[in-house]
Amino acid sequence: xxxxxLSFGYTRKKLFRNLDFHLAPGNIYGLLGKNGxxxxxxLKLISGLRYPQDGECLVFDYVPQERAPGLLEEIYFIPEEFxxxxxxxxxxxxxxxxxxxxxxxxxxxxxxKEFDLDLKEKLTELSYGQKKKFLLAFGLATNCRLFxxxxxxxxxxxxxxxxxxxxxxxxxxxxxxxxxxxxxxxDMENLIDPIIMLDDGQIxxxxxxHNVSRKxxxxxxxxQPETVDVLYSDKVLGGYTVVKENRSGEESRIxxxxxxxxxxxNRDKIHALFxxxx
Amino acid sequence: MNAQSIERNQYFSPRRFFLLLKRxxxxxxxxxxxxxxxIGGFVIFVSTVSAFTxxxxxxxxxxxxxxxxxxxxxxxxxxxREIYNSQKSYTYVALPGSRLEKFSERLIATSIGYxxxxxxxxxxxxxISEGVNQALIGYTHAFLNPLxxxxxxxxxVYLVVEGIFLAGSVFFRKNSLIKTLLMxxxxxxxxxxxxxxxxxxxIPGYFEGLGPIRQEFHSLRELAEWLGMTxxxxxxxxxxxxxxxxxxxxxxxAPLCWTVSFLKFRKIEV
Numbered sequence: 066x067x068x069x070x071l072s073f074g075y076t077r078k079k080l081f082r083n084l085d086f087h088l089a090p091g092n093i094y095g096l097l098g099k100n101g102x103x104x105x106x107x108l109k110l111i112s113g114l115r116y117p118q119d120g121e122c123l124v125f126d127y128v129p130q131e132r133a134p135g136l137l138e139e140i141y142f143i144p145e146e147f148x149x150x151x152x153x154x155x156x157x158x159x160x161x162x163x164x165x166x167x168x169x170x171x172x173x174x175x176x177x178k179e180f181d182l183d184l185k186e187k188l189t190e191l192s193y194g195q196k197k198k199f200l201l202a203f204g205l206a207t208n209c210r211l212f213x214x215x216x217x218x219x220x221x222x223x224x225x226x227x228x229x230x231x232x233x234x235x236x237x238x239x240x241x242x243x244x245x246x247x248x249x250x251x252d253m254e255n256l257i258d259p260i261i262m263l264d265d266g267q268i269x270x271x272x273x274x275h276n277v278s279r280k281x282x283x284x285x286x287x288x289q290p291e292t293v294d295v296l297y298s299d300k301v302l303g304g305y306t307v308v309k310e311n312r313s314g315e316e317s318r319i320x321x322x323x324x325x326x327x328x329x330x331n332r333d334k335i336h337a338l339f340x341x342x343x
Numbered sequence: 344m345n346a347q348s349i350e351r352n353q354y355f356s357p358r359r360f361f362l363l364l365k366r367x368x369x370x371x372x373x374x375x376x377x378x379x380x381x382i383g384g385f386v387i388f389v390s391t392v393s394a395f396t397x398x399x400x401x402x403x404x405x406x407x408x409x410x411x412x413x414x415x416x417x418x419x420x421x422x423x424r425e426i427y428n429s430q431k432s433y434t435y436v437a438l439p440g441s442r443l444e445k446f447s448e449r450l451i452a453t454s455i456g457y458x459x460x461x462x463x464x465x466x467x468x469x470x471i472s473e474g475v476n477q478a479l480i481g482y483t484h485a486f487l488n489p490l491x492x493x494x495x496x497x498x499x500v501y502l503v504v505e506g507i508f509l510a511g512s513v514f515f516r517k518n519s520l521i522k523t524l525l526m527x528x529x530x531x532x533x534x535x536x537x538x539x540x541x542x543x544x545x546i547p548g549y550f551e552g553l554g555p556i557r558q559e560f561h562s563l564r565e566l567a568e569w570l571g572m573t574x575x576x577x578x579x580x581x582x583x584x585x586x587x588x589x590x591x592x593x594x595x596x597a598p599l600c601w602t603v604s605f606l607k608f609r610k611i612e613v
Contacts, residue, residue, distance in 0.1 A: 114436055115612045132609075133353045137439035148430035150370050160366045164359070164439045 066111065066211065066242060071120035073103075073110060080106060081266045083120065090210070091239045095257025096246040097325050102263045104246040105145065108213045111244070112142045124211060138165055141204035142213040149196050155184035158203070167208035176202030179228060193220040201229065205236045212236075212243045218252040230256045250321035260321065262328050270328045272339060278316040280338055283308050283323050296334055297327035310338060355447075359440045363448040366438075375460075382410060383468040390472035394480045402484040403469045408497050411461055415501055419453040419508035420520040423608065427516045432613035442609040450601060454505050458498050462489055503592060506600030513604040513611075546570065 071084040080103045088094055098104045109115040110122055113129030113136070122129055127136035150157070154177075162168040177184065180198040188196060197220055204212060217233075218226050234256060237243060247253055260277070262270035281296070287304045297308040306320070308327040328335050352359075368375075386406060393399045425435045435445070465487060473483045488494060511523030560566040567577040 109613070112437055114433060116610075132436065132442055134356070134359060134439045134441050134444075135353060137437055140437065142433060142437055144433050146430050147433070148428070151373070152370065156369060160369050161438075163362050 066124045067122075068111075069121045071110070071117045071122055073106065073115065073117050073119075075106075079118075079266055084266070084268060086261065086268045086271060088242050088244065090242050091237065092259060093233065093237055093243040093245060093257050095250075095253050095260045095321070096244055096263065097248065097250060097260060097321070098246075098263035099329070100248070103266065104263055105215050107263065108142060108144075108215055108244065108246055111211070112140050112213055113137070114142075139210045140213065141207050141209045141211070143197070143200045143204055143215065143217060145216040145219060147196070147200065149188035149191075151187065151189045153185055153187050154182065154199055157188060157199075158184065161203070162206075165207040165209065169206050169208055172208075173202055173206035176205055176232060179232060180225070194222060194225055197221065198225060198229075201232070205232065210241050212241065214243070214245045214247075216247055216249065217245060218247065218249050221252075226252050250325060254321055257321075260324070262325060264329055264332070269332050270335070270339075274319055275316070276339075277319050277324065278311070279314070280311055281308055281319070281324070281327070281335075282311040282313070282315075282317050283320050283327075284317065296331045296338075297323070299323070299326060354441050355443050356441070360444045360448055363438075363440055363444060364452065367448070367452060379464045382414075383464065383471075386410075386465075386468050387472040387475060390469070390484065391476055391479065394476040394482045394484065397482050400485045403465075403487040404485075404493060407461070407465050407469075407487045410465065411458065411497070411501055412504075414461065415453070415457050415505055416508045416523075417520060418457060419505045420512045420523055422449045422453050422509055423512040424519070426608075426611055426613060429613075436611075436613050443605070446605050446608050450509060453509060454502050457505075458501060462487075499593075503597045506597040506604075510600045510604040510607075513607045 066088040068084055068086050071081055072079055073081045073084075084107075096104050096107065106115060110117055111124060111129060113132045116130040124136060125139055127133050129136060129140075152160070158170070158173065162170070162173075177199075180195075180202055182191075182195060182199055182202065188199070191199065197217065201214075201217065218229060221229060230252075233243065233245075245253060245257055247257075258275075259271060259273045261268055284307055285301065285304050286298075286307050289300075289305050290298055290307050290309075292309075294310050294312070295307055296310065298305045306323050308323060311317070389406065390402060393402050399405075425431045438445075440448075466489075469484075469486055473486070476483050507527065508520070508523050511519045511526065515522040560569065563577060564574045567574045570577065572580070
């Protein structure tokens, strides 16, 4: 999946200007950004729900805005807000599954069992989180190659979040791309990799976590650091979270929230640091 | 191989077309049944009341067309409501089906599908109502005859005019029925104004004086002479204009509405 020089805006002011990036199969990408950065719009552009005003977007050699059935069979998009018809989950499966040529009924049954859902239950009688779990189960059972999730953990309870991470990780195959847009970064830790950050209409960061931990170190320090190699610091309970260039070469655990704050507040320095390696 | 087989079906696949029809039917069949039951009950009641007067033999033809036109235009003007609903639109647009399949499915459902559906339901309802009338009053109305010329012309007019309301459902985000009706009225008024202005430019003498009609014509020949034409020439001109209007209505209006609706439909972003 590739995007080249893509521009888009709802008004005269462009939301995206000359956006460029590429997604490779076999990854669960985390798409992070502030409110209004355009995360949902980007998912809509990729799935052909919105049309770019300029530039090119190619998904599996298809142009999404043509909405060719061959591409739509390969994309499953779960938006943050959705409507569910007044039918049972079994009827939903009966209606929608035939549209997807590789739909796996057995897999759906397994995911449903995992999420503690029953096909006989009516969709309108489920909670928001249960509906989301059903869509997730159905989407994974379609065996589509591009899975787009917009704020997937919103509305999920704590056990469901764990189930979600487990199921999504197990659903990743060599030919599948999973793109998760979220600002609930803590829910996504140990799941999303690489990390893409969107700000001011641009991709400001697109790195695998192992690369991040080779280049940056995040640690707690008792005093506010004043050294020049500090890229970001923030007061927390018991000291300061500090993001610095990793000079020791020792890899550390990366806290996504801190990383996001560091990248958005000190974009140029971090960009320079990662460009140096390239 | 797989890519090639997919490529062949990118524009229209009967299988996906029927899957879309099945989706709509299974999603909305309860609403359809409840609406049919409510209208059926109303028809039976009105039919019984009408049977008391005993002077409306063509009752079922009138009521059927009333339901066909009013119900059909309401349904057609809501046909693409889903794409303007922020929570429903993504399901419909992202559903693996081409834009042509999605458009033609709604077109068929609201045109021929609606005529056949209402005919089937109405036949059952009218049979019940006449059974009730026979038992209670001993008077029955004539049944709706789907083989009659009246039925075929009435249904054909519906199929043409329905296209306008279908276009309204694609073009108008909200209140599409009212906006379509308003558009028809505005278009009619504009056509009237253009016709009057054209007539005043071509035959200004006709509009001289205080009233719009300066002189009365007692025959076509008098009118033709006044216009500087022969009677045969005037008749020929009249027939040509009427033929153009008929041709536009029967052959061009519906395809024009379908085409502009489809062109708009394929560009809608959600």
